[in-house]
Amino acid sequence: MAYKKLVFFVYLSFLLSHTNGKTQTQRLSSIYKSGKIKNRIGSSHYIYNNFEEAQVYSQEGLKENDLIKGLPGQPPVRFKQYGGYVTVNQTAGRAFYYYLAESQNSPNSSPLLLWLNGGPGCSSLGYGAMQELGPFRVHSDGKTLYKNPFSWNQGANVVFLESPAGVGFSYSNTSSDLNSNGDRRTAVDNYNFLVNWFNRFPEYKDRDFYIAGESYAGHYAPQLAQTILYHNRYSSNTTTIINLKGIIIGNGFISSETDMKGMYEFWGSHALVSDEITDQIMKYCYSSSSDSIQQHDACNEAIKEAIPLANAVNNYNIYAPTCFNHSLTQNPNKPSVxxxxxxxxxxVDAYLNTPQVQKALHANLTNIPYPWQRCSDDEVFSWQDMPRTVLPLLKELMTSGLRIWLYSGDVDGNVPVTSTKNTIKDMKLPIKSSWRTWYVEGEVGGFTQVYEGELTFAxxxxxGHEVPSYQPARALSLINSFLAGIQLPYSSTDY
Structure with a gap:
């Protein structure tokens, strides 16, 4: 068991280290070595549902205060923006920051989409909103914005949530909260956020609601979905019912053992490591009948040899260029979405740390003991519990009739397409619609397969890992099909 934990830690540290480099890795190392999660991270009997009555607080007059009149350097737009805090636990003083970009088309009838970035500990504002699917991108001067023509708020009202406490602008007045974050409490707090947010924005209460996210949102999304469904069924408070219709997860960290094996397979098949190293990992780390890591010193040695080779490139998009000049420009460079x-x-770091921007966003800096960061570091943030797999949750959600889509950017080397394929294979689902191409603007956007139970893989x-950043047009087509409840375009003329 100790050996399995070591290899799992090596994998998880590598998986999450892209954000703050060594700092993020050291944070995970300190969590692991502390022993606080030794009985939780490896348990095969992880109890997901943790029913607690919703914490409902008065929202009177708060919506009007959240209206963003305009962001510094922002081009003119016709849709409304809101940003502010929702208290999720009044006793502890935990409050989550959100940013809402209303739909550019028919905001009064468009569905509501919640976006969650992963980490755990990374900002949905800094990644999702400002680099991926939000309405704006940041110029190279770090002061001005330009429009993203492929923003997901073209067909949905999109809420970007900074979760849990200690991430981005979200905070807790109880300092110990930042050292005791984990999957269970995050699901409860995210649910409390939604219940109170819907009370603040009652016009969205009966809308079709969807949860989307990437990376560690592979845990967040299904756990939040289960919490919602549990409350919908058993809560005595009917005002807390949420009209959840589906979840969509990109390059999701879902099942550690299939994710690990798929990552090593991807590295070998894409020439990041040699055939000899790949063969050693498959020989010494895995048996032919199992995806579980095997106890063998040669396994650990092969993995330690592979990781620096895979790290030689941007492993979150193995074909992406590297940033060599981190200085801002006096005048914006010509951008290209x-x-x-x-x-x-x-x-993004420069823009979101500008006082005028923080004021416009209604960020409460007095409650944040450090400058805004895309990902929280180990000095103020830790993680307490995570199951090795959320596959049982996905199966449970499928029986509830939710629409579930899993998608993979096919040049991500950290939670690659091979990992998600292995994970789905582990579910042993009958195929409903066979593997085929799908199209965007006359070109192949990717490949897709549909399984019984209405699970779609694309x-x-x-x-790369942040799909809307690298392929914004294909990502927009994907989310539009998901929200519409239709299959991805079949031919070069069907889009």
């Missing part, structure tokens, strides 16, 4: 600037992280051709 279709070709992601490799230094975008720097532009690849996005040429996309």
């Amino acid at each position: 279709l070709h992601m600037d490799p230094c975008t992280d720097d532009y 690849t996005i051709r040429g996309a």
Whole structure:
């Protein structure tokens, strides 16, 4: 068991280390070595549902205060934006920050989509809103914005949630909360956020509601969905019912053992590591009948040899260029949404740490003991519980009639397409619609297969871990099909 934990830690540290480099890895290392999660991370009897009555607080007058009149350097738009805090636990003083971009088309009838980035510990505002699917991107001057023509708020009202406490602008007045975050409490807090947010925005209460996210949202999304369904069925408070219709997860961290094996397979098949190293990992780490990691010193040695080789490139898009100049420009460079600037992280960091921007967003800086960060570091943030797999949850949700889509950018090397394929294979689902191409603007957007129980799997051709960043047009087509409840376009003329 100790050996399995070691290999799992090596994998998880690598998986999450893209955000803060060594700092993020050291944070995970300190969590693991503390022993706080030793009985939770490896349990095969992880109890997901944790029913607690919703914490409902008065929202009177708060919506009007959240209206964003305009962001610094923003081009003119016709849709409304809101940003602010929703208290999720009044006793502890935990409050989550959200940013709402209303639909550009028919906001009064469009569905509501909640976006969650992963980590755990990474910002949905800094990634999802400002680099991926939000209405704006940040110029190279770090001061001005330009429009994203492929924003997901073209067909939905999109809420970006900073979760849990200690992520982005979200906070807790109880300092110990930041050292005791985990899957269970995050699901409860996210649910409390939604219940109170719907009370603040009652016009969305009966709308079709969807949860979307990427990476560690592979845990967040199904756990939140289960919490919603549990309350819908058993709560005595009918005002807390949420009209959940489906979840969609991109390059999701879902099942550690199939994810791990798929990652090593991807590295070998894409020439990041040698055939000899790949063969050693498959020989010494895995048996032919199981995806579970095997106890063997040669396994650990092969993995340690493979990781620095895979790290030589941007493993979150193995074909993406590298940022060599982290300085901002005095005047904005000519931007291109279709070709992601490799230094975008720097532009977003500068923009969201500008006092005028924080004021416009209604960020409460007095409750945040450090500058805004895309991902929280180990000095102020830790994680307590995570199951090795959420596959039982996905199966449970499928029996509830929810629409479930899993998608993979096919050049992500951390939670690659091979990992998600292995995970779905582990579910042993009958195939409803066979593997085929799907199209965007006359070109192959990727490949897709539909399984019994209405689980759809889709690849996005040429996309890395953050799919909407690298292939925005294909990502928009994907989400439009998901929200409409239709299959992805069949031919080059059917889009």
